[in-house]
Amino acid sequence: MAAIFESLKGKRVLITGSSRGIGRAIAIGFARCGADVALHGVSHGKAIDEAKALVESYGVKAVQVFGDLGESHVPAQIVDQTVKELGGIDILVCNASVQIRRKWLDITDEDMLLQTKTNLFSTVKLMQAAVPHMLKNGWGRIITIGSVQQDKPHPDMLIYSAIKSAILNIVQSLSIQLADKNITVNNVPVGTIYTDRNTEALSDEEYHKKVKDSIPVGYIGNPDDCVGGVLLLASEEGRYITGENLHIDGGKFM
Numbered sequence: 001m002a003a004i005f006e007s008l009k010g011k012r013v014l015i016t017g018s019s020r021g022i023g024r025a026i027a028i029g030f031a032r033c034g035a036d037v038a039l040h041g042v043s044h045g046k047a048i049d050e051a052k053a054l055v056e057s058y059g060v061k062a063v064q065v066f067g068d069l070g071e072s073h074v075p076a077q078i079v080d081q082t083v084k085e086l087g088g089i090d091i092l093v094c095n096a097s098v099q100i101r102r103k104w105l106d107i108t109d110e111d112m113l114l115q116t117k118t119n120l121f122s123t124v125k126l127m128q129a130a131v132p133h134m135l136k137n138g139w140g141r142i143i144t145i146g147s148v149q150q151d152k153p154h155p156d157m158l159i160y161s162a163i164k165s166a167i168l169n170i171v172q173s174l175s176i177q178l179a180d181k182n183i184t185v186n187n188v189p190v191g192t193i194y195t196d197r198n199t200e201a202l203s204d205e206e207y208h209k210k211v212k213d214s215i216p217v218g219y220i221g222n223p224d225d226c227v228g229g230v231l232l233l234a235s236e237e238g239r240y241i242t243g244e245n246l247h248i249d250g251g252k253f254m
């Protein structure tokens with residue numbers, strides 16, 4: 001992988017929600033290419049220490065930043081800390097999200113507000129904090145991790161799905177505004193991937209089969225399956241790709 005994306009060597013990357021799951025796999029992918037990484041989680045724990053050790057095993061710098069993205073001061077705070085500790089920020093991957101499953105008739109104000117603040121507002125605020133640094137450097141990459149639910153909304157995740165679609169709209173608007181500044185902005189909707197958030201749901205044999213059968217390639221993905229596409233978009237080789245919505249889902253969106 002390092003041989004393909006050599007341009008990522010020395011880049012400074014912040015990946016939200018990279019203590020575990022898809023974010024961690026992306027962080028390791030960047031480290032393999034020689035990029036320095038700011039790992040992020042809600043709070044300190046064993047998972048993010050493991051992630052740091054894995055990133056550092058590739059000989060790059062890893063720092064840890066913390067905070068609940070539902071709190072309005074956190075996005076700017078973690079970008080500032082990344083800039084301070086890595087010396088700048090070249091690539092922002094907005095990966096963390098919260099996801100509430102509930103029948104749509106039972107959705108509460110609290111459910112809506114929590115997902116909107118954590119998933120939507122924080123994405124905009126992370127971009128607002130990071131882009132001025134990218135403009136100063138004359139180079140930048142922003143990647144948001146979306147969901148197959150943009151195309152196929154789950155009946156019990158009405159708000160989560162709608163926010164993922166709204167983020168694509170923001171990505172497309174910003175990609176135009178930043179295109180001539182050498183900053184690309186892309187969205188990567190991923191399909192069903194084995195991570196902590198769906199372990200319980202997928203432990204049901206019948207549901208597991210139903211999900212698997214809905215994926216054209218015939219299997220549920222692993223976090224590593226999401227990495228190559230993100231690295232391409234972040235690399236110099238991906239410079240002519242912006243405003244894209246790159247599905248990594250085994251064909252499930254069709």
Ligand SMILES: NC(=O)c1ccc[n+]([C@@H]2O[C@H](COP(=O)([O-])OP(=O)(O)OC[C@H]3O[C@@H](n4cnc5c(N)ncnc54)[C@H](OP(=O)(O)O)[C@@H]3O)[C@@H](O)[C@H]2O)c1
Nearest residue numbers: 017018019021022041042068069096097147192193195197
């Ligand atoms: N897994 C899938 O099947 C799937 C499908 C479609 C889309 N996605 C999208 O892919 C992305 C990654 O999902 P994942 O499955 O890898 O997630 P995950 O395994 O559930 O990991 C969640 C990550 O987000 C962090 N996080 C959780 N709540 C947060 C909050 N309030 N503020 C800040 N950070 C928070 C966690 O930090 P702590 O470790 O500190 O808790 C952790 O690093 C998400 O945007 C998700 O919507 C996933």
